[in-house]
Amino acid sequence: MTRTVLITGAGNGIGAAAARLFAASGDDVVVTDIDVDAAAAVAAEIVAAGGAATAHRLDVADSEQWQQLSLELRSANRPPAVIVNNAFFQVTGIAHEQSEGDWNQQLSVTLSSVYRAMRTFHDTLTAARGSMVNVSSVHGVLSWAEQPAYGAAKGGLISLTRQLSLDYAPHVRVNVVLPGSIETRQWDHQGPEAQELARRQATLQRLGKPEEVASVIQFLAGDGASYITGASLVVDGGMTTTLGA
């Protein structure tokens, strides 16, 4: 049976790679992003390749947009069986230099969005015996300078995942991935030195590709992971195994 898979922040990077991968194995993908043009481009690419996808504007910080999308999908008989919470928002700077608005927005987009996703679709996930996969970061377990809200949100995602896996068991599995340095547009504005450092920090001596995170997300959402819930899976090329760089 075709599953409906909803992915947030799927217009670029890891989310887009996950959308392509789920669609390639026959899932019906709901490609959502605050940037609807980016989502539309990914959905069009999937459809051109023979897959099933639609694009939707969804700002994950906006509860009304979650409600609107819920109405749309339910009336189209496309209740999500899988949700991938991948969208994020990050502002760098030490804590006292961050405005309260930026602070709250980072937590809202990166962490509270997962609560909104579960509040909106807990019934469809339950009915489908479905799965949620959250995208945290190695920032959830290690700290880098000047990223207090991002680190707090990503750490919070790990404990929230564990909590949801408990509260929605046995019907819904909830897991989280912790990517290391992955080649997305996030690295475009980083200089060659930062990229070289990231390459050396991974024991595999390179940055990861979005597809290498997407394949783990797909695994966690699928039958091959049917006995995995509440788990945190690091996808970092070995970065967190060593202090050496």
Ligand SMILES: NC(=O)c1ccc[n+]([C@@H]2O[C@H](COP(=O)([O-])OP(=O)(O)OC[C@H]3O[C@@H](n4cnc5c(N)ncnc54)[C@H](O)[C@@H]3O)[C@@H](O)[C@H]2O)c1
């Ligand atoms: N790239 C890395 O090195 C890396 C490392 C660790 C974790 N991650 C995590 O992976 C996830 C994806 O990151 P990426 O590198 O693919 O980034 P990206 O910038 O390529 O994609 C992120 C997408 O999220 C969308 N987005 C931003 N705010 C949104 C909102 N309010 N509502 C909906 N969508 C919104 C953006 O429009 C964009 O399409 C994030 O959770 C990020 O923290 C990335």
